[in-house]
Amino acid sequence: MTKRSTWALPYAIFLVLFVALPLILIMFYAFRDAGGDFTFGNFVKFFTDKDAIETFALSLEVAIENTGICILLGYPAAWILANKKLNKSAVTIVLFIMPMWINALMRTLATAELFNVLGFQLGKGTLLAGMVYDYLPFMIYPIYNILEKMDKSYAEAASDLGATPWQVFWKVQVPLSMPGVISGIMMVFMPTVSTFAISEFLTNNKIKLFGTIIQENINSGMWNYGAALSLVMLVIIGITSLLQDSKKNLNEGRV
Amino acid sequence: MKRFFAQCYIWLLLVVLYAPIVFIAVFSFTESKVLGNWTGFSTKLYTNLFTGDMQGSGSLMSAIQNTLLIALVAASISTLIGTIAAIGIHNMKGRGKQAITFLNNIPMLNPDIITGVSLFLLFVFLHISQGYTTVILAHITFCTPYVVLSVLPKLTQMNPNIYEAALDLGATPFYALRKVLLPILKPGMVSGFILAFTMSLDDFAVTFFTRGTIGLDTLSTYIYTDARKGGLTPELRPMITILFVGILALLIIINLRKARAAEKANAK
Known part of the structure; x- marks a missing residue:
């Protein structure tokens, strides 16, 4: 079986060509001007452009708010769904997971049309509401998964030792379910901060998010600036995933 | 009582989550070009979608x-x-x-x-x-x-x-x-x-x-x-509806089967 390790070679080459090289190219283009000379100009342009910075801040704000709302609405839902005493039906969890299988653009479009017909002013409110619509299932599912697999004897032990139900919830169940919450945060925050088409539908192009600016620049041939903006987004994503890793280590360390 | 409130919360959330899709599905059965404008029951959009008789x-x-x-x-x-x-x-x-x-x-x-x-x-x-x-x-x-x-x-x-x-x-x-x-x-x-x-x-x-x-x-x-x-082109409404119902049916069947298999395994 030892020679089998060479079987990974074609895929390794593929990964270098289609994953590593493209990411290096983002860096390459980000530090070039249109003529191909080295420059910091693209970043200077971004950090001195008030509109771009505001859009960037708004994207972060919307992503954080969306993630927060999804936790607040999703945690109780996941908790109820995972609790055999409160929920006996296997169909309800399918109903919550199913939107994950439907094209996000279609779901968003349906939501935007409904808001339109109900006479809501398309803007930041509908943007946030629509995002919650789109991403709530992605928060509920990982939390549900971890709550469902959780060993019930921990909670029983805590109440045997005199903890009130409230204490059992906050001191035992919530900390044990943190890995689920963190993967929920990753699955909601990352797509929200990088979205582009969704925000256009939900605000009727009134509000631009960071992803839209990247897309507009790439599509209008401003590759270098677009690449620089992508690099900024990559940094945000990198920081978020580091957060996840450090939390993971913490949890593993505890157990 | 606790169970009642829990069920209320779950179903309220589901109703709100599914409102847009249900809305699209309902209006896939009317001919109106404008969404939200009911002009009587019709399956014309479905026929259009399948016969390709549309813009x-x-x-x-x-x-x-x-x-x-x-x-x-x-x-x-x-x-x-x-x-x-x-x-x-x-x-x-x-x-x-x-x-x-x-x-x-x-x-x-x-x-x-x-x-x-x-x-x-x-x-x-x-x-x-x-x-x-x-x-x-x-x-x-x-x-x-x-x-x-x-x-x-x-x-x-x-x-x-x-x-x-x-x-x-x-x-x-x-x-x-x-x-x-x-x-x-x-x-x-x-x-x-x-x-x-x-x-x-x-x-x-x-x-x-x-x-x-x-x-x-x-x-x-x-x-x-x-x-x-x-x-949205009106004919996309029946298409979204069909996709949605299809996936829903598939997932429910898969999950019910899984649940039944798990029950059988438990019974043994």
Whole structure:
């Protein structure tokens, strides 16, 4: 079986060509001007452009708010769904997971049309509401998964030792379910901060998010600036995933 | 009492979550061009969708074909590459294994827009004109990691002696691969294929950046352009409804079967 390790070679080459090289190219283009000379100009342009910075801040704000709302609405839902005493039906969890299988653009479009017909002013409110619509299932599912697999004897032990139900919830169940919450945060925050088409539908192009600016620049041939903006987004994503890793280590360390 | 409130919360959430889709489904049964305007029950939109008697139906049909074709080709190639790669990775050690696992994780962690932009820049850099081939290559890029991760656990769970035993009993390596290894890996390959297929069907951003300017449309990009032109083509309402009901039925059947199988296992 030892020679089998060479079987990974074609895929390794593929990964270098289609994953590593493209990411290096983002860096390459980000530090070039249109003529191909080295420059910091693209970043200077971004950090001195008030509109771009505001859009960037708004994207972060919307992503954080969306993630927060999804936790607040999703945690109780996941908790109820995972609790055999409160929920006996296997169909309800399918109903919550199913939107994950439907094209996000279609779901968003349906939501935007409904808001339109109900006479809501398309803007930041509908943007946030629509995002919650789109991403709530992605928060509920990982939390549900971890709550469902959780060993019930921990909670029983805590109440045997005199903890009130409230204490059992906050001191035992919530900390044990943190890995689920963190993967929920990753699955909601990352797509929200990088979205582009969704925000256009939900605000009727009134509000631009960071992803839209990247897309507009790439599509209008401003590759270098677009690449620089992508690099900024990559940094945000990198920081978020580091957060996840450090939390993971913490949890593993505890157990 | 507690149970009552819990059920209320769950169903309230579901009603709100499903309102837009139900709304689209209801209005797929009326002819009105404008959504939200009920002009009497009619199945005309459905007939239009199936007979192709609508504006721009040719491009919608070709978008659906493209979506399925791209998903099928990308998922098949991903399953092949991913399975071979998983066997290789399983037999690797140390730094090399770490490096390839790290690279394999990147497409799953990267937001779609970054994958899209980075591949766009790659094709620009290599002067490759964009179209079907680049879209399929891009889809293989973000699908294969899921196949690798579906197949790897099957390899770690496998008893390595089984394969050795086949060789000792006179099987050629290829025969042992086909008769011993492949059946063990098959469930992982199937779930990897299904994952890859749905990821590809669902994709919008990566396709958007790698399809070039030859007018190649998948369902997602078609809907995107259509909606930006001002409102949804009425015939998309029955299409969304059909897709939705189909997936719902499929998922409920799969899950009920799983639940029944689990019950049977428990009974034993």
